[in-house]
Amino acid sequence: MLISAVDTFMTTFSIMRAFAPSCLTFLAWAALSSSLWASDDSALSNLPFEQLLQREVVPASTLARQISQSPSAVAIVTADDIRAYGYRTLADVINSMRGLYTTYDRRYQYMGGRGFGVPGDYAGRIMVLIDGYPTQDSLFNQAYIDESGLLDLELVERVEYVPGTGSVTYGNNAMLGIINIVTRRGSDVGSTQLATEFASHGGRKQRVTVGRRFDNGADLLLSASVLASAGQDLYFPAYDTPANNRGIAQDQDSERNKRIFGKFSFEGWTIEGAYAQRRKAVPVPMRELMSFNQPFINEDENAFLNARYETDLGLSLSTSSSLYFGHYAYSDQRAFTDGDIGNREHSARWWGLDQKFVGHWFERxxxxxxxxxxxxARQLFETRYLLPVGGVSPKHTQSFERRTASVYLTDEFRVNEDWSLNIGVRYDDASDLSGNWSPRLAAIFRQSPMTVWKASYSEAFRMPNANERWRDGNQARPEYVEATELTLRHEYSPNGRLTASLYRYQQKDVYVSEMTWGSARTHGAELEYEHNWHNGTRLRSSAAWQKARDTAGQDLANSPDWLGKLNLTALLPGLPAVRGGLEVQYVGPRLTLERRPLGSYTLTNLTFSGERKWHGLSAVFSIRNLFGRDYDAVSPFTWDPGTGKDVLRMDGRTYWLQLSLDL
Amino acid sequence: MRRLFVLLACCLALNLRAEPVSEYDMKAIYLYNFASYTEWPFWGRANFNFCVLGDDELGNALSRLESKKINGMRVVVARLTSLVAIRQCQVLYLPGKQHANLRRIQSELGELPVLTVGEAGSEAEVGVVLRLEGARLEGARLVFDLNLAAFQRAGLKPQETLVRLARNVRK
Structure with a gap:
């Protein structure tokens, strides 16, 4: 009885049949090549074992490996890509991903895509997780993706992007998508590594990383880094008057940060923590009364500690428990035209407990x-003025608190060998809001082992963050989105994959301005193609089209209709120890906040990296904006219409060199 | 816009089919060979069960071997997500993320004739460890180490060929 049950179980999970040729010719062609590839395989299995041992294999590095059963298509950037393309911040990684872009106001990098991305919108509506821990701060719900972020990219094994809403699992904030960063293990580093970096505009960075795996299986990774950059004397034509130093912001672009990261794992336990502090001078005034070319210093401090225990309890039940603590502090000093200096000191502390059970009690x-x-627990806003006559105004203080209890349930149901359903719902009950349900329903159809279709409908929401409660008082309200998406993933061969996606987002209660909210909609299509060759050449390219309407039914500001990406990396012919990485990014025309059209631009980045270490030494050299293209970003600082202050000039060509030594 | 399409069209045209073997396919064939070069006790069943615990890609690759036979038994591939059925396996592949469960798996299997195959880091617990050797992308080869104590515990015996081809043999 048991044996036959097990046999049924095994047959259920055995090979999927290929059937029904696709309507699209390229899919048919692909299926043909896939079947050829499958037959190669059986020839291989007849080879003597001795000969097999001599065959080269293509490691499953970049493709396929971590594609989860998530109802949406996943994009992955690996540690190899980070090195090959010279990525320095998460924003660089995001800019290489299908349908995504970032906007920089020389203060923060903001993320955009799929109808989200109004500049200055801290709450990027994207969730950034580090090994499953949500990194958003509790004041602005901002995910820090620039030098204020928690991680050095050298500690990252993989960045996964799951487009689409994720409230069914993560609740608040997961409206546009989820970016999950998987950090490296000590054994991946395996030594003590020292690194030093040189960048344009006086940038320097030092890092020390220690990784170790002990005989008892414990794994430890520790890392610390400091960065300092003098920045540029930036010229802003819109401020070009004699009173404003002819539009030149002198020494107002400096940046420093320090970061510490540690991770220890043993058996089912993982304890992980990070601390990052960044100080950035901002060269443009945010508001009318602030002075140009006077110090406007921003400081961000982010930290977390997360302890997780995972185990299999037997009886088809496994469990994962996390206890986390988070800290965030923001401060700034801003000079006003009347001589006052404004000072803000905001801070937040939070903690939480997450308990997941995964049960396989029922077949399928x-x-x-x-x-x-x-x-x-603490969401504190403090403002005061340092007066020119030497006094200090009384502090204005306001604090908030919120407790949220949530429960969520999902079921992956394999209906038969070809179809499965992914059904889930999450309920979040916050102390200051009424409860909210976030459902998701997805159907997955495996047309063949190489071709998978997924269709999903989901609803997600975002609670008003503390900053909005501070700004809008009792008017602050949650924002909602309904998302529908159809994706197709087709693997031409073990090395080539095509991903296509169609989506529609309907947003409700989007903040417009001054206590008004409205509805907005976005629809779009994305196409991505990836291929890895056995000689180490990797290609990833994508095109995304989106049509986003704002609450007035007009084209949304800072939302380009077209985005194109091309990433190609290969060992240099004749110089096999050096890898070249070429990256081309196209951002289509878009509107500024004053609804002025802004032209498209194409950026090219070129990176050379050492493929092998030489006495433990290795190097990466990168040129960003290779052709010195002049381009502007949409500025969030729009207090002076008609003067051109609604755009900000971005960097021309910059260089970056990283040297690292394994001791 | 048109340039973008041309760009994409070029990318598609570049899709020349690569000849070398993917890591998963090779691992699958290795697993098949491990089973073939091992002496199994007779237990009178029609099926020979290859199990993969939580690695769908390898499970897919293995599935292509389902037409084959080992000692006259039909190869069946089970992609498991939990430990419930592992006692029914003949070959059990444990990817790196299962290492935290190794002790539980060992005690669950006891002295059953199950050949466990793991990744680097599980040398002491499993019968065979598969490793990629060489640079990550060029000249990578799949090698394996044997742990004779684990074979003994399971009442299995590796054939001489298998011992000869192993990179390291642990007594």
């Missing part, structure tokens, strides 16, 4: 049941 079902409790 994988059930996940989770509970989360989060206490945003």
């Amino acid at each position: 079902h994988a059930v996940l049941l989770g509970f989360e409790f989060k206490d945003d």
Whole structure:
């Protein structure tokens, strides 16, 4: 009885049949090449074992490996890509991903895509997770993707992007998508590594990383880094008057940061923590009364500690428990035209507990049941003025708190060999809001082992963050989105993959300005092609088209209709120890906040990296904006219409060199 | 816009089919060979069960071997997501992320004739460890180490060929 049940179980999970040729000719052609590839395989299995041992294999590095059963298509950037393309911040990684872009106002990098991305919108509506821990701060719900972010990219094994809403698992904030960063293990580093970096405009960075795996299986990774950059004397034509130093912001672009990261894992335990502090001078005034070419210093401090225990309890039940603590502090000093200096000191502390159970009690079902409790225990806003006569104004202080209890349940149901369903719902109950349900329903159809279709409908929401409660008082309200998406993933061969996606987002209660909210909609299409060759050449290219309407039904500002990406990396012919990485990014025309059209631009980045270490030494050299293209970003600082202050000139050609030594 | 399409069209045209073997396909064939070069006790069943615990890609690759036979038994591939059925396996592949469960798996299997195959880091617990050797992308080869104690515990015996071809043999 048991044996036959097991046999049924095994047959269920065995090979999927290929059937029904696709309507699209290229898919048919692809299926043909796939079948050829499958037959290669059986020839291989007849080879004597001795000969097999001599065959080269293509490691499953970049493709396919971590594609989860997520109802949306996943994009992955690996540690190899980070090195090959000379990425320095998460924003660089995001800019290489299908349908995504970032906007920099020389203060923060903001992320955009799929109808989100109004500049200055801290709450990027994207969730950034580090090994499953949500990194958003509890004041602005901002994900820090620039030098204020928590991680050095050298500690990253992989960045996964799951487009589409994720509230069904993560609740608040996961509206546009989820970026999950998987950090490296100590054993991946395996030594002590020293690194030093030189960048244009006086940039320097030092890093020390220690990685170790102990005989008992414990794994430790520790890393610390400091960065300092003098920045540029930037010229802003819109401020070009004699009173404004002819539009030159002198020494107002400096940046420093320090970061510490540690991770220890043993058996089912992982304890992980990070601290990052950044100080950035901002060269443009945010508001009318602020002075140009006077110090406007921003400081961000982010930290977390997360302890997780995962185990298999037997009886088809595994469990994952996390306890986390987070800290964020923001401060700035801004000079006003009347001589006052404004000073803000905001800070937040939070902690939470997340408990997941995964059960395989029923044949064909994988059930996940989770509970989360989060206490945003302190959300403090403090402002004061340093007066020119030497006094200090009384501090204005306001604080908030929120407790959120959530429960979520999802079921992956394999209906038969070709079809599965992914059904889930999450309920979030916050102390200052009424409860909210976030459902998701997805159907997955495996037309063949190489061709998978996924269709999904989901609803997600975002609670008003503390900053909005501070700004809008009791008018602050949650924002909602309904998302529908159809994706196709087709693997031509073990090395080539095509991903296509069509989506529609309907947003409700989007903040417009001054206590008004409205509805907005976006639809779009994305196409991505990836291929890895056995000689180490890797190609990833994508095109995304989106049509985003704002609450007035007009084209949304800072939302380009077209985005194109091309990433190609290969060992240099004749110089096999050096890898070249070429990156081309196209951003289509878009509107500024004053609804002025802004032309498209194409950026090219070129990177050379050492493929092998020489006595433990290795180097990466990168040129960003290779052709010195002049281009502007949409500025969030729009207090002076008609003067051209609605755009900000971005960097021309810059250079970056990283040297690292393994001891 | 048109340039973008041309760009994409070029990318598609570049899709020349690559000849070398993917890591998953090769691992699958290795697993098949491990089973073939091992002496199994007779237990009178029609099926020979290859199990993969939580690695769908390898499971897919293995599935292509389902027409084959080992000692006259039909190869069946099970992609498992939990430990419930592992006692029914003949070959059990444990990817790196299962290392935290190794002790539980060992005690679950006891002295059953199950050949466990793992990745680097599980040398002490499993019968065979598969490793990629060489640069990550060029000249990478799949090598394996044997742990004879684990074979013994399971009442299995590796044939001489297998011992000869192993990179390291642990007594």
